[in-house]
Amino acid sequence: MVPLLAATAPPPVPSSFSGGAEAIAVLVLLSEFAMLRAPLSRSQVRLYAFQSLAVTALAFFVAATQHVPELYALAGFSFLLKVVFVPGIVLRLLKDARVDLVASNRLGVATMVLLAIALSAFAFFVVGRLPVRSHSLPTPALGLAAAVILVAFLLVMLRSDVVSQAVGFFSLENGVSVASLVVAAGLPLIVEVAFLFDLLVAVVVFGVLMRVHHGRTQSLSTDVLDRLKG
Amino acid sequence: MAAVDLAPAEIQALQVLTIVVFAPFVSGGISHLEARLQGRRGPRILQPYYDLAKLFRKETLLPNDAGWVFVVGPVLAFVCYLVVPMLIPVLTDYPLPLGYMGDILGGGFILGLAGCSVAVAAAETGGPYAQLGSSRAMTFGALIEPSILFVTFTVALITATDLPYAEAAVARASLSQVVRPAHLLAALAFFLVVLNDTGRIPVETHSGTLEFGMIDEARTLEHSGPLLALLQWGSAMKQLILYVILLNVFVAPWGLAGTTSLGAVLLAIPVFLAKAFAVGAVFAVIDNSFSKLRLFKITEFMAAAFLLAILAVLVLYLGSG
Amino acid sequence: MGWDLLVITIAPFVVSLVCWWAPVALGRALTLASGLLSLGLALGLVTARTTTAAAGWLRVDALSVVFLVAVTFLYAATSIFAIGYVRPGGDGTVTTRYNRRFFAGLNLFAWAMAMAPLVNGLALLWVAIEVTTVVSALLVAIDGTDGATEAAWKYVLIASMGLGIALLATVVMYYAGSSVFGAVHELFYPKLLGSAARFPPEVVRLSFVLAVLGYGTKMGLVPVHTWLPDAHSEAPTPISALLSGSLLAVSFYAILRFYQIAQRAIGPTFPREVLLAFGLVSLAVAALYLARQRDMKRLLAYSSIEHMGILAIGMSFSAPIAVVGVLLHVLAHAAAKGTAFFGAGSMLRKFGTKDMTRLKGGVGALPFSGPMLVLAVLGLCAMPPFGMFRSEFLIVSGGLADRHDALVAVLVVLVLLATLGLTWFSTQTMLSPTAEGVLRGETSLWIVGSMVVGLVALAVLGVHPPGQLSDLLRRAAHELGSGA
Structure with missing residues (x-):
């Protein structure tokens, strides 16, 4: 698969700028992995805030290099929403619920991480086959975004507590954000704002339902949600 | 001032000497710093030398059931640690003749041979803790191996060779090479590998006395006298060798001698030691800030290292990152 | 032209707000009126040709009218049914507060579903369908029983994840479009359809698969249907009717929009x-x-x-x-x-x-x-x-x-x-x-x-x-x- 002593020329070196941008995109993926294995709900939410910060940084980066002024406003708005507001809401909920440790792994951590690695590799291979050229961010960031999305699915499926699942959805949205920064940086502002507003509404609904769930079951685990089947 | 030029062979010898001579010094420095961080006065920096001298003066006691492997193991390991510095850029940024003797994998194999011979020697005694230590060390060694391999692949993909010198030269060439994600990820993965291989928190408490938690440390429990001295010296050398690879290949390949002149090469020694102390300080801080993982949780640590290494390859192979 | 589109855009939304504050009886009457009005306007559009309004952001063609009729018909019928079904008294669960919330939610839900075929462009389509998810999730949970809470959680989680994929499909389609229109365009249907033949085929193919997976989640296609039986059975019955008859149809409509572009681009x-x-x-x-x-x-x-x-x-x-x-x-x-x-x-x-x-x-x-x-x-x-x-x-x-x-x-x-x-x-x-x-x-x-x-x-x-x-x-x- 990978030549050990390759006779071919080494791949071209990315410029410092795009290398840096891609490193940030890698951070987005790494924080997704960290969320997958984080044992504390609180640290999961903080990781989400960190991930959103990285996404916002990418948005600023695109705004600066592409000279799309409305992207600054958008990045600022998404910073407020995803780094400050959403984590704030969920952390407050956690504080009220007085639940810290949610041992909700359905698989061992190492197994989960290996599964996630396999999924990321799959995402990379699939995206690598697409004839996509980006003008705003290094193209490999698209593979990273796809990997984030798949790992977010894993997070939702393999962790059985409401916070993990909600954070999984929010971080899925982060992955889509990165993808849209890569391939659709010029999306009209009104559409972007609509997307963000939607996320805001979704967050509120998730918050309401988490509260209801905790109010009824006195726990954040979803293991009790097994009444409806068939 | 007339520059005195050194022959390549002399520089090569000097590299080995640097490792041999200064390894206990670096170990002592780190222990000292750790003690300070914990609010203790700590041992002198030169303490490891005194320990070695004392051990060499003592007699060698062999356990009843031990055979020749018990004696040969530590010696072989020591020899291995003498060989590896010839392959890696300790002092110079240009390749030395013997540097082509083996690539990163070759160096890895020799280090692996050293670890294996220590483990076999420890297992030879039949002492329960020593055996426990060797079996654990080999298990975790095998688990960390994929990460090392993928770091090697990354290097190979970046430089189209897998010589440590070439990777260092590429990293030195431009800032772009250092901030590219593949390089950062590989460096980080290798950092975790070093954490594991030098027996540091969160894998192992290297200064602990509790046998149940031991991995590498437990292997030397049955040895005594000069053999123990060789083992301790060897483990200090191994640590320094890993620092060399981490620093001069990945993280900070600067401050190496660019010419063959005596002055430049000699100047490279203190610079390198300073870098080694800096990275040692990082390890000491980590040692003090985290707690040891439970034995069964160490696989998570391995998984993290593997994740970073494989991401490096993926980013590079599929996206020229 | 296009005032009828604007009325359908505004009326249910305003009624929803009114229901939140007004006396219950007024809210019920207005719901019924708004339902019948929307249905009437939608039926009026049956014979109309393609119409746009609101600077091109609203647009109906024959395909949208079919789905608009499906949505508004059920909106009207459900508002009749809900008046009989949701009555104060009885088992004591139906309070004034419940009534207000329910009818406000019902109108908002119907509004979001009517918006989906009305809006022009894949982006706003996604927004409208996402709004239907959040509103209907709250409506599923409104009874507050254990089953309703469980169903609502599963629904909002699975449907949101699916819509995340649908958003990705939209973004990918945007990329396909930008290969023809340049970096900035609005994802309007006529433009997309007109130039679809020049889109890069692999990209369109990916976008279509993602769209079927994403919107298929809301449409209830196996194997991404798992939320559907729970939500339908635990929601209040009027909401079940809307979920089943309209919401699934609207999600199908979204898939059809992608289908329309895909078949022009890749056959x-x-x-x-x-x-x-x-x-x-x-x-x-x-x-x-x-x-x-x-x-x-x-x-x-x-x-x-x-x-x-x-x-x-x-x-x-x-x-x-x-x-x-x-x-x-x-x-x-x-x-x-x-x-x-x-x-x-x-x-x-x-x-x-x-x-x-x-x-x-x-x-x-x-x-x-x-x-x-x-x-x-x-x-x-x-x-x-x-x-x-x-x-x-x-x-x-x-x-x-x-x-x-x-x-x-x-x-x-x-x-x-x-x-x-x-x-x-x-x-x-x-x-x-x-x-x-x-x-x-x-x-x-x-x-x-x-x-x-x-x-x-x-x-x-x-x-x-x-x-x-x-x-x-x-x-x-x-x-x-x-x-x-």
Whole structure:
């Protein structure tokens, strides 16, 4: 698969700028992995805030290099929403619920991480086959975004507590954000704002339902949600 | 001032000497710093030398059931640690003749041979803790191996060779090479590998006395006298060798001698030691800030290292990152 | 032009706000008025040509009108039904607060669903459908029981994840578009359709698969259907009717929009194969699950999955007549499933349970809504003279015209299997003798009224669809690229 002593020329070196941008995109993926294995709900939410910060940084980066002024406003708005507001809401909920440790792994951590690695590799291979050229961010960031999305699915499926699942959805949205920064940086502002507003509404609904769930079951685990089947 | 030029062979010898001579010094420095961080006065920096001298003066006691492997193991390991510095850029940024003797994998194999011979020697005694230590060390060694391999692949993909010198030269060439994600990820993965291989928190408490938690440390429990001295010296050398690879290949390949002149090469020694102390300080801080993982949780640590290494390859192979 | 679009855009939204504050009776009356008004305006659009409004952000063509009619019809019928179903008093759960929340939510939900076919462009389409998710999730949870909470959580989580994928599909399609239009464009349909032939095919293909997966989650395609039976069974019955009859249709509409672009960009073969695969699996799984349901509303939910499968299979036939059948099926399904859920609600109000092992003698106990429920279920089984018979007949003949004989045989067998489950329900619970002590009588005339409306519409669609409607369906099929 990978030549050990390759006779071919080494791949071209990315410029410092795009290398840096891609490193940030890698951070987005790494924080997704960290969320997958984080044992504390609180640290999961903080990781989400960190991930959103990285996404916002990418948005600023695109705004600066592409000279799309409305992207600054958008990045600022998404910073407020995803780094400050959403984590704030969920952390407050956690504080009220007085639940810290949610041992909700359905698989061992190492197994989960290996599964996630396999999924990321799959995402990379699939995206690598697409004839996509980006003008705003290094193209490999698209593979990273796809990997984030798949790992977010894993997070939702393999962790059985409401916070993990909600954070999984929010971080899925982060992955889509990165993808849209890569391939659709010029999306009209009104559409972007609509997307963000939607996320805001979704967050509120998730918050309401988490509260209801905790109010009824006195726990954040979803293991009790097994009444409806068939 | 007339520059005195050194022959390549002399520089090569000097590299080995640097490792041999200064390894206990670096170990002592780190222990000292750790003690300070914990609010203790700590041992002198030169303490490891005194320990070695004392051990060499003592007699060698062999356990009843031990055979020749018990004696040969530590010696072989020591020899291995003498060989590896010839392959890696300790002092110079240009390749030395013997540097082509083996690539990163070759160096890895020799280090692996050293670890294996220590483990076999420890297992030879039949002492329960020593055996426990060797079996654990080999298990975790095998688990960390994929990460090392993928770091090697990354290097190979970046430089189209897998010589440590070439990777260092590429990293030195431009800032772009250092901030590219593949390089950062590989460096980080290798950092975790070093954490594991030098027996540091969160894998192992290297200064602990509790046998149940031991991995590498437990292997030397049955040895005594000069053999123990060789083992301790060897483990200090191994640590320094890993620092060399981490620093001069990945993280900070600067401050190496660019010419063959005596002055430049000699100047490279203190610079390198300073870098080694800096990275040692990082390890000491980590040692003090985290707690040891439970034995069964160490696989998570391995998984993290593997994740970073494989991401490096993926980013590079599929996206020229 | 276009004032009618603006009215549909504004009226339900304003009514929703009013319901939140106003006295309950006013809220109910306004809901009914808004439902009927929207339906009237939508019917007025049946004969209209392509119309745009609001600087191009609103646009209807024949395809959108079909779905707009499906949504607004059910909106109107449900607002009739809800007046009878959600009544203060009784078991004490229906308070003024509940009433306000419920009717505000109902209007908002209907508004979001009506917006989906009205807006122009894939981006706003996604926004509208995401709004339907969040509103309907709260409505599913509104009863506050353990089951409702569980269903709402599963629903909002799974549907949101699916819509995340749909958003990705939209972004990918945007990229495909920007290869022709440059970096900034609005994803408007006419532009996309006009230039689709020049889009990079691999990108469009990826976008289409993602769209089917993403919107398919909301449409209830197997294997991403898992939220659907829970949400349908635990939601208040009016919401179940809207979920099943309108929401699923609207999600199907989103897939059709992607289909429209995809078949111009990469030809119809690949999109059809994808839809066929999802459709067959959905139909098969639903038919099997239908046979073992004990919960009345879950049974209807699986019947929805079955019909969504039929829609997907119908789209995979290339004959124009099949596409006309699919669009007719959307309308007929809205009418039949709405009526069936209304009847189920009537049973629920009468007997206080959804468990079919404890429901006996529905026809005996409910003199009007009982028989009408049986008729609606027969309609769902595609019995003549109801609309679904006509639509499935069109689909099947389209398949035969296409020489997909084996496929059609499978389709018919699976539909028959599904019929088994549904008829078992009607014979066991509806036609069995009524238990002692159950008083004969309806719980509300509003419920009966809503069912009459639904059944009449279903029968009209089956017996003789109005000429304008047939014309509309043909034009919509043409827009889908099958009428050439």
